[in-house]
Amino acid sequence: MxxxxxxxxxxxxxxxxxxxxxxxxxxxxxxxxxxxxxxxxxxxxxxxxxxxxxxxxxxxxxxxxxxxxxxxxxxxxxxxxxxxxxxxxxxxxxxxxxxxxLFDNTDALVFVLNTEGQYVTMNQYGLNYLNTSIKEIQHKYVEEHLGEKSAPRFRDDFRQALECGELTKSMEYLVIKGKECYVDLYMKVLKTGENEDPSILVIIRDVTQKKLFEEKLLQAEKLVSLGVLSGGVAHEINNPLGIIMGFCELLLEKTPKASEQHRVLSIIYKQSQQCKKIIEGLLNFTRLSGVENGHSNVLVPLHTVIGMLRGFLSKKGIELVLDLPETLPQTKANATAMQQVFLNVISNAMDAMPSGGTLRISAALRTKAPRQGDAHGTLPGTRQYIEINIADNGVGIPAENMNKIFDPFFTTKPVGKGTGLGLSVTYGLVTEYNGTITCQSPIMNGDQGESRGTCMTIRLPVAEE
Ligand SMILES: Nc1ncnc2c1ncn2[C@@H]1O[C@H](COP(=O)(O)OP(=O)(O)O)[C@@H](O)[C@H]1O
Ligand SMILES: [Mg+2]
Incomplete structure (x- = not known):
């Protein structure tokens, strides 16, 4: 101007x-x-x-x-x-x-629909989830990506959101592109210009993993209550059983060895011993017998167990391959408890190789904490931990049993041989010391031939000074 x-x-x-x-x-x-x-x-x-x-x-x-x-x-x-x-x-x-x-990377399917239920836009996460592109979804109805039963349910939710302006649903079961999942659903009507039709923002978050985790937690809680209950019963049975065994021993001493009575008494005594084994396992599982804390070097109980079993191993034609360091830092795990852990795991490995094989035991200090959530137990904030691998090349564990092996009373062994308590006790003891136990079966041999056998990995955090 x-x-x-x-x-x-x-x-x-x-x-x-x-x-x-x-x-x-x-x-x-x-x-x-x-x-x-x-x-x-x-x-x-x-x-x-x-x-x-x-x-x-x-x-x-x-x-x-x-x-x-x-x-x-x-x-x-x-x-x-x-x-x-x-x-x-x-x-x-x-x-x-x-x-x-932000829109593209929100870990949820975020999209906008018109009042007809046709896509207007979608974030990249959603496009990847549905394996589609923005071009492909234009003017398509959302139902096209939903299962037969999910589509009408989604349409009902959509209508309700249009009426009320907003809708929130959690743990809704949906089949999205053929994949069954549980989702948290949120819909909101977005007001635009006066004469324009509104659009509807939809956010779908896949919470299937969370749901599975919650189910597992529930199962674990059930197991804990079962453990407490059976632990109480076991405690009650322990004393009368001790008396039965005591009298049985007395009678065995007084009865001539070649007599029929001696044979029957021996059976009673043997079966009572089996009962005692089960009860001891139960008591350990519920920790009624108490788990002591104390710094220890896991190599000591490991060598003790190996020493105990060396004879059996060679008798059964099992070759022992050790890869153990001279020393390892201390863990908080109690030596007696660890002895039981190693005994349980190695006994299982021996049982898995009835006609011989190779048992590999290794231990090492590791520095990075393993990913949480993929192991039984947790290693909270661990920086240094000790990893013990016990691997056999035996029969392996069928995939359908993998989720059950740590359950109390789960056994595939004949009556009188297996109690199904070894691994549940082991699990209890290892987690007691903030450790984890994981199982891989079959062990992947890469291109070195057939994959077989089982590897149990026990991780224990190194004790802080
Ligand atoms: N190394 C292994 N190889 C194959 N199967 C195993 C191994 N370790 C454990 N299992 C399976 O896990 C089950 C549960 O083991 P455990 O709790 O120790 O009970 P038990 O040994 O009394 O059967 C076993 O019956 C067996 O089926
Ligand atoms: Mg066992």
Whole structure:
């Protein structure tokens, strides 16, 4: 605006100067042709006009200077404004990008539907989940991605959301693209312009893993109560059983060895011993017998058990391969408890190789904590832990049994041989010391031939000073 004004001013001044210039020229002609007093008057007018022109030039010069200043200021201001605009545009673009990234990476299917239930847009997570593209879903109905039974249910929810403006549902069972899942569902009607149809924002979060975890937790809780109950019963039975065995021993001593009575008493005594084994296992499982804490080196109980079983192993044709370090840092695990853990796991490995095989036992110090949640038990915040691997090349564990082996009373061994308590006791003891126990079966041999056998991995956190 000011620049325009300056130009107009300068223009007017130049016009005035030009007019004055022509007037002066005219006057000069008149002076040249004048004489006497007329000449004096003409000279006086000429000098006046000269002064006026001088004044005008000065004024014009000042105006031009002023105009230049105005133009320069104006240009600077324009530059600042355009810099500000581009800065704001950049910020806007950045924020849009951030929103888009957030939208795309939210770990839920986020999409917008029109009132007909057709897709308008969807985030990248959703597109990946449905293995589709934004082009493909345009004008498609959401039901196309849902199972036969899920589609009408989703349509009902959609109608309800349209009526109420919002809808929240949790742990809803849906079949999305053929995959059964549990989801948390949220729908919200988004108000747009006055005359425009509203759109509906839908957020679907797959919570199947959470649901499975909760189910496992429930199962674990059930097992705990079962353990407490059976532990109580076991405790009650322990004393009368001790008395039965005591009297049985007495009678056995008094009865001639070759008699029928001696044979029957021996059976009673043997079966009572089996009962005692079960009860001891139960008591350990429920920890009624108590688990002591105390720093120990796991190598000590491990060597004790290996020493105990070495004879049996060679008798059964099992080759023992050891990979144990000279020393290891201490763990909080009690040595006696660990002895039982190793005995249980190694006994199972021996049972899995009835016609011989190879038993590999290794122990090492590791530094990075294993991923939580994929093992039985947790290693909270552990930085250093000891890993013990006990691997056999025996019969292996069928996939359908993998989830059951740590359950109390689960056994695949004949009656009288297996109690089904070894691994549940082991699990109880290891988790007691914040450790974990995981099982891999069959052991993957990569390209070294057939995969077979079982590997039990026990991890125990290193005790802090
Ligand atoms: N190393 C192994 N190889 C094959 N199967 C195993 C192994 N360890 C455990 N199992 C399976 O887990 C089950 C439960 O083991 P456990 O709790 O020790 O009870 P038990 O040994 O009394 O049967 C066993 O019956 C067996 O089926
Ligand atoms: Mg066992």
């Amino acid at each position: 000011s620049r325009k004004l300056a130009f107009v001013f300068v223009g007017i001044m130049i016009a005035v100067m030009l007019v004055t210039f022509f007037l002066v020229q005219e006057l000069r002609h008149t002076i040249a042709s004048s004489a006497g007093p007329a000449l004096d008057v003409a000279v006086a007018i000429d000098s006046l006009i000269r002064k006026v022109v001088g004044l005008q030039t000065t004024v014009l010069f000042i105006i031009v200077l002023g105009a230049c200043h105005l133009i320069a200021t104006d240009r600077r201001r324009t530059k600042a404004i355009s810099a500000q605009i581009s800065n704001q545009t950049k910020k806007l673009l950045e924020s849009k990008e951030k929103c888009q990234t």
